[in-house]
Amino acid sequence: MYCCPRCKIKVKDVRKLINHLRHVHALSDGQDYTIICGQNLCQRTYHNFNSYARHLRRDHPDTQSLNTNFTETLPDLSPPSCSNADDCSETDMDISEDRTYNYEKCAAEFAAKMYSSSNCTLADVQRNMTCSKELLGRVLDRLQEKTVSVLNSHDMLCNDPDVQSLMEEFESGRNMFDGLDTTYKMNKYFSENLSLVKPKEVFLGYRSDTERKQGVLKQALIADKFQYISIIDTLRFLFENEQMQELCCQTNKSSDAKMSDYCDGIRFRDNEFYNKFPKALQIQLYFDDLETTNPLGSKTKVHKLGAVYFCLRNIPARFNSSLENFHLCLLFNSIDREVYGFNSIFKPLLEDLNILETRGVEVQIHGKNSLLHGTLCLFTADNLACHSVGGFLEGFSANRFCHICLVHKQNAQHIFNDDLVELRNRDNYSQHVEFNNPPLTSIKEDSCLNSLNFFHITENVCGDVMHDVLEGVGPLELKLMLRHFVYDEQLFTEDQLNSRIAGFDYGLNNMKSKPSAIIHLRTSENPIRQNASQMWCLLLFLPFLIGDFIDEGNKHWQLFLLLRQICDIILAPVATKGLAMLLKQLVIDHHTLFKSLYDRPLIPKHHFMTHYWRMMVYFGPLGKLWCMRFEGKHAPLKRQAQVVCNFINVSKTLAFKHQVLMLEG
Incomplete structure (x- = not known):
């Protein structure tokens, strides 16, 4: 006896358990799901049915005790829960009995998985369905011949209802791709049976x-x-x-x-x-x-x-x-x-x-x-x-470059408290639109x-922490600080730094964000060259990498530690108004120290940080509102465009592929 890790229903064997997960909970190997075994409190996790089934047969060949400790997975909000789980938890159910199998829906899901893949074109889908149809036809023809031969040897009548039902199953399996063998039929089936939300073309x-x-x-x-x-x-x-x-x-x-x-x-x-x-x-x-x-x-x-x-x-x-x-x-x-x-x-x-x-x-x-x-x-x-x-004007060299306040770009170099500047609001925004003087107001249209x-x-x-800090202020200040430590104070060398970056254990959760080597620190304008997640990882672990070289009272190091404290607050999952007030003061201290250490102007992203405390009070934790995950949504579209290589109407192709992908989610 096995117990479903989702609804605790009992089934006889592994095959029926897998069928139950497929049909009742709508799980498939195309989804990003995690199953926690749960048999006899087993906590092994699996991401596909084959490895899960092998584990059950190998480690739980005859499960009698059904004490389970199941953790709900977070795939994509799609799997429905098993209704009446309490009523059927003590019943031995045969999931495969009296179930009408929809072959056409199975074929449609197969086509949707293929078409939504980033490395598969529509022509590939059509070709694969044609080959699959031919393969299934040959296999089922042979199986049907053998089945008829066996039935005849046992004197089973061809007009017997059970025999006719079996022959109809063979025919249904043979014709499962007939309603999907053209692009029109496939799109029509997706819309009518899988609730596909089709993109609408709008004329400009x-x-x-x-x-x-x-x-x-x-x-x-x-x-x-x-x-x-x-x-x-x-x-x-x-x-x-x-x-x-x-x-x-x-x-x-x-x-x-x-x-x-x-x-x-x-x-x-x-x-x-x-x-x-x-x-x-x-x-x-x-x-x-x-x-x-x-x-x-x-x-x-x-x-x-x-x-x-x-x-x-x-x-x-x-x-x-x-x-x-x-x-x-x-x-x-x-x-x-x-x-x-x-x-x-x-x-x-x-x-x-x-x-x-x-x-x-x-x-x-x-x-x-x-x-x-x-x-x-x-x-x-x-x-x-x-x-x-x-x-607003799209250039950040404008006199009033900020979309949140009306500070002049010269005053932004020494005013770090946004209580001292006039904020943009509905009234002055409307006045500036009517005034229609973009060089003065930086507003060109409503x-x-x-x-x-x-x-x-x-x-x-809301401001974006990723672009402002992890891709703006962070790389700039890290470059200036490391140049000072390596070439001015000569506390360590560039090779020592890169050796420690490469050899440090960042832990399992941070391995994908391991920082890259820092090259041409003296000559390059952008020697850091980290993406946002790598930059956050580097800011997080840099004290462990070079902290033993640096004196505690070093002003450049104090500037870095202030930036670290700011990052800890703006990326915190929970915030308070008191924490927002602390953030306000930390930003003031940070910018003041930066101006005293480096003979160079603050960049616009420095100024945007002065508004973070206010945004935190307005919108809650900033780390939950940033653009990081939205940026990740671009990756599938970019891969699909490079695979399709047809740019006649690339927006239509990518939008439709995206919507088919959403059927999987």
């Missing part, structure tokens, strides 16, 4: 270009289009899942004075919409550009895409770290953004958000029709994208997001 305008017709290159008008995945349709798709319904009905609000998520911040507390609808959806939007070709090649910027994603702040933060819970809603060519503007591209998204705000969307929650409201609560992006969407009833670009934008 025409451009003059050339196209080849009958071997002749001619001038033609080409339609400019972008892809929109309806946020309303995506929400309906998500709320078909019972676990999503359960999670969104819960509250993440802290019962004490601590801030653990967006809903603990002042902006949520003072929002008129969330006071009226406390359980409304908290939608966080992210925008960024991604390069689909070689960034050093000749096609740079030609096929550059802009992507807009959203996630729900209602669900716990541990689920929002999974890429499956970031949803694509806009994909467009970056050149079209420059030609037609954000107003045209964001229009369908803003229309849907207005519907969510005013009328709401009807969904099924716990078997009952419920009206679901929601609004855009937060916009995150890197500084350049934030300025683009916000209507942001399209301001058309929403409960959002404003000066109130609902």
Whole structure:
């Protein structure tokens, strides 16, 4: 007897347990899941059924004791729970009996897994399905012949209902790919049976270009289009899942004075919409550009895409770290953004958000029709994208370069307390839009997001720790400090530093973020060359690497330790208002010490750090709102673009592949 690690139902053997996990809990080897064995309190974990089945047969050949200690996995919110688990936990069920097997659905899931793979094109899918169909046909023909021969030898009548049912099973298996053998049929099946949310092509305008017709290159008008995945349709798709319904009905609000998520911040507390609808959806939007070709090649910027994603702040933060819970809603060519503007591209998204705000969307929650409201609560992006969407000048050499306050760039070099500067707000933003003097105000147009009833670009934008600190201030200050230690004070050499970086044990959780060697420290403008996760790892472990070389009172080392303290606070999973006040003072001390040590100006990202304490009070812990996981969402799209190598309408291809991938999640 074996016990299901999900619902504790008892089954006879390993095969039936695997079938139960596949059919009842909708697990498959294509998903990112973890199974904890649990038989006789066994804590071994497995990520595919083959290794799990081998473990059960080898280590638990005859499990009698069903004392289990199961830990729920965090795959992607998709597996449904087994209903009536308590009623059937003491019953020996034969899962395989009286179950009608849907061969066509099995084939569709096979096709979806292949097509959503980043290294597989549509032509590959069609070719593999054709070969699989031929292989299955040969095998089933042979098996059917042998079965008929055996039945005849036992004088079984061909018109017997059981024999006819068996022959129908052979025929169903042979024809399982018939409803999917063309692109049209496959897309139709995905939409009608697997709830695929198909991207919608939205027309923008025409451009003059050339196209080849009958071997002749001619001038033609080409339609400019972008892809929109309806946020309303995506929400309906998500709320078909019972676990999503359960999670969104819960509250993440802290019962004490601590801030653990967006809903603990002042902006949520003072929002008129969330006071009226406390359980409304908290939608966080992210925008960024991604390069689909070689960034050093000749096609740079030609096929550059802009992507807009959203996630729900209602669900716990541990689920929002999974890429499956970031949803694509806009994909467009970056050149079209420059030609037609954000107003045209964001229009369908803003229309849907207005519907969510005013009328709401009807969904099924716990078997009952419920009206679901929601609004855009937060916009995150890197500084350049934030300025683009916000209507600000995109250059950071402007006199008033900050999108949060009106400090002059000269005053930003000595004012480190943002209480001493005028903050941007709805009133002065509107005045600057009407004034229409970008060199003076740094505002060139009104942001399209301001058309929403409960959002404003000066109130609902959060700074990004990853771009500001881990990819800006951190590498700069580390370069200056290491140059001083290696070449001015000569405390250690560059080779000693790299030797310790390479030989240090960073622990299992940090091995993927192990820092790279630091080369050409004296001559290179960017000798650090770490990505954001590597930079955080280096900041975390640098005291263990070189701390024994440095005197405790060294001013350069004190500057680094101040930066470390700042990082500890802004990346903390839980924050308090007292911690925010400490952060405010640490940033002031850090910037003051930097100006006294180095004869160079602060960079704009230094100034953005002066607002972090205020953002923490407004929005909660900054580490849960940063762009790190959103940036990770770009990787599959980039890989797929390089594999497909068809850039005629690359946004349509990538958007559709992304939506098929979401079927797996």
